[in-house]
Amino acid sequence: MPRFYNTLTKKKxxxxxxxxxxxxxxxxxxxxxxxxxxxxLRTYIFEDILVRTLRKHYKVTHVMNITDVGHLTSDCDTGExxxxxxxxxxxxxxxxxxxxxxxxxxxxxxxxxxxMYPSFTPHATEHIRExxxxxxxxxxxxxxxxxSDGIYYDTxxxxxxxxxxxxxxxxxxxxxxxxxxxxxxxxxSDFALWKxxxxxxxxxxxxxSPWGICFPGWHIECSAMSMKYLGDTLDIHCGxxxxxxxxxxxxxxxxxxxxGKPYVRMWIHGEFLILSSGKMSKSSGTFLTLDALRQKGYxxxxxxxxxxxxxxxxxxEFSFDSLDFAxxxxxxxxxxxxxxxxxxxxxxxxxxxxxxxxxxxxxxxEDDINTPKALSVLWDFIKSPAAAEDKLAxxxxxxxxxxxxxxxxxxxxxxxxxxAALIAxxxxxxxxxxxxxxxxxxxxxxxxxxxxKDTPAGTEWSWK
Ligand code: AMP
Ligand code: ZN
Numbered sequence: 001m002p003r004f005y006n007t008l009t010k011k012k013x014x015x016x017x018x019x020x021x022x023x024x025x026x027x028x029x030x031x032x033x034x035x036x037x038x039x040x041l042r043t044y045i046f047e048d049i050l051v052r053t054l055r056k057h058y059k060v061t062h063v064m065n066i067t068d069v070g071h072l073t074s075d076c077d078t079g080e081x082x083x084x085x086x087x088x089x090x091x092x093x094x095x096x097x098x099x100x101x102x103x104x105x106x107x108x109x110x111x112x113x114x115x116m117y118p119s120f121t122p123h124a125t126e127h128i129r130e131x132x133x134x135x136x137x138x139x140x141x142x143x144x145x146x147x148s149d150g151i152y153y154d155t156x157x158x159x160x161x162x163x164x165x166x167x168x169x170x171x172x173x174x175x176x177x178x179x180x181x182x183x184x185x186x187x188x189s190d191f192a193l194w195k196x197x198x199x200x201x202x203x204x205x206x207x208x209s210p211w212g213i214c215f216p217g218w219h220i221e222c223s224a225m226s227m228k229y230l231g232d233t234l235d236i237h238c239g240x241x242x243x244x245x246x247x248x249x250x251x252x253x254x255x256x257x258x259x260g261k262p263y264v265r266m267w268i269h270g271e272f273l274i275l276s277s278g279k280m281s282k283s284s285g286t287f288l289t290l291d292a293l294r295q296k297g298y299x300x301x302x303x304x305x306x307x308x309x310x311x312x313x314x315x316x317e318f319s320f321d322s323l324d325f326a327x328x329x330x331x332x333x334x335x336x337x338x339x340x341x342x343x344x345x346x347x348x349x350x351x352x353x354x355x356x357x358x359x360x361x362x363x364x365x366e367d368d369i370n371t372p373k374a375l376s377v378l379w380d381f382i383k384s385p386a387a388a389e390d391k392l393a394x395x396x397x398x399x400x401x402x403x404x405x406x407x408x409x410x411x412x413x414x415x416x417x418x419x420a421a422l423i424a425x426x427x428x429x430x431x432x433x434x435x436x437x438x439x440x441x442x443x444x445x446x447x448x449x450x451x452x453k454d455t456p457a458g459t460e461w462s463w464k
Contacts, residue, residue, distance in 0.1 A: 001366070007244060025054065025235060030102070032098070042272075047115075064120075095204040109300070127221070138153065143254075143257045149192075150214065154190055155189040194211055232259040234263065236266045237264040298327055301404055302326050334406065423461060445461075
């Protein structure tokens with residue numbers, strides 16, 4: 001039986017779904033106002049391993065939302081909508097075009113990292129009606145009040161408010177938010193369910209509601225969409241650790257106040273990826289994208305391997321040295337697999353040992369997604385005297401959890417588009433006998449770990 005660490009109870013627990021044989025999981029999706037950074041992607045990778053592990057036992061319904069409105073630049077319900085700020089920053093492209101652009105980029109990355117596509121990916125802007133209905137219930141039950149800028153949730157009416165984050169977290173939150181405390185809020189931890197559009201300017205995204213022309217708060221979006229697709233009580237809800245103190249704490253308060261039922265049975269949070277210089281932040285612009293790694297010649301799956309080498313509940317400090325190490329280790333693994341493929345004869349030699357090692361591997365995945373330990377089980381078997389056929393059968397099984405495309409041939413890995421452009425530019429320079437430019441471009445390509453060779457038939461390339 002899988003066991004996971006539940007942020008709510010602060011201990012590892014056996015996972016038993018509400019309905020036998022099936023399970024429901026909601027993962028907070030991207031706010032599509034900019035590229036996802038590799039920190040965000042670390043969270044989606046750990047969630048993907050979790051989904052793959054659950055699929056061994058249950059029919060999984062997985063919902064990941066797309067936040068395309070309502071996420072403000074401050075967690076204290078002040079500041080501007082991130083979507084509207086970016087739409088101005090990007091030369092006036094409409095907020096909905098902006099959302100489409102970055103959602104598309106997000107799914108390119110999600111795909112390249114072999115994350116399995118969720119069962120539903122609802123958009124906040126398409127669930128305004130559900131949010132209004134939820135707020136109407138909260139209003140009827142007396143959990144809301146009105147200020148000059150919106151409809152707020154009164155956290156004092158919800159006795160267990162803050163249980164997810166724990167007392168010290170909530171005290172920290174209160175101390176921090178005092179700086180932004182508007183004065184109209186009854187308590188510092190109260191939060192906006194619905195914000196009135198500003199009187200002095202017209203927002204791009206706003207909707208009529210019983211409270212006037214407004215837009216939703218970020219937290220109500222996740223409550224409305226998760227419960228619409230998965231019911232009032234979900235088995236699992238995930239996100240990054242930054243969501244514990246505010247976003248998920250508020251989701252619990254509003255969902256449970258509305259339904260009178262437990263909202264989530266198991267909360268699972270992933271720790272942050274950090275840079276040696278500090279936090280990676282989308283809004284401050286100090287972040288690395290998957291494209292940036294590709295441009296330097298890394299495969300997205302090198303990054304996935306790097307993430308799997310650390311437990312999801314520990315902070316991971318990113319460095320190019322550790323990415324190089326992950327890349328070389330993954331390549332070494334694939335070379336060994338290629339060799340086993342040459343040695344295979346189609347006959348499993350030791351079925352019992354194979355079943356045992358599969359069970360050991362699965363036990364690691366099911367022990368709170370212990371991917372570092374799972375990888376060591378994989379390597380031990382790879383290096384063992386077991387037969388090539390048995391090793392390949394095990395690799396195939398392990399990869400159904402790891403999602404590293406281990407059985408795919410290395411040659412299938414294509415040339416990144418920007419490298420192709422550099423090669424074309426270099427060919428042009430050579431034709432013009434501009435050998436300085438051509439050598440500079442060769443050096444650029446080498447930085448991306450691509451070696452070029454000039455042949456009578458044109459340029460040939462290979463990975464370094
Ligand atoms: P966002 O697009 O900002 O709403 O965030 C998407 C997901 O990434 C959420 O689950 C966040 O908790 C998570 N996240 C944000 N920053 C990081 C980071 N540096 N490392 C890991 N996860 C992160
Ligand atoms: Zn959310």
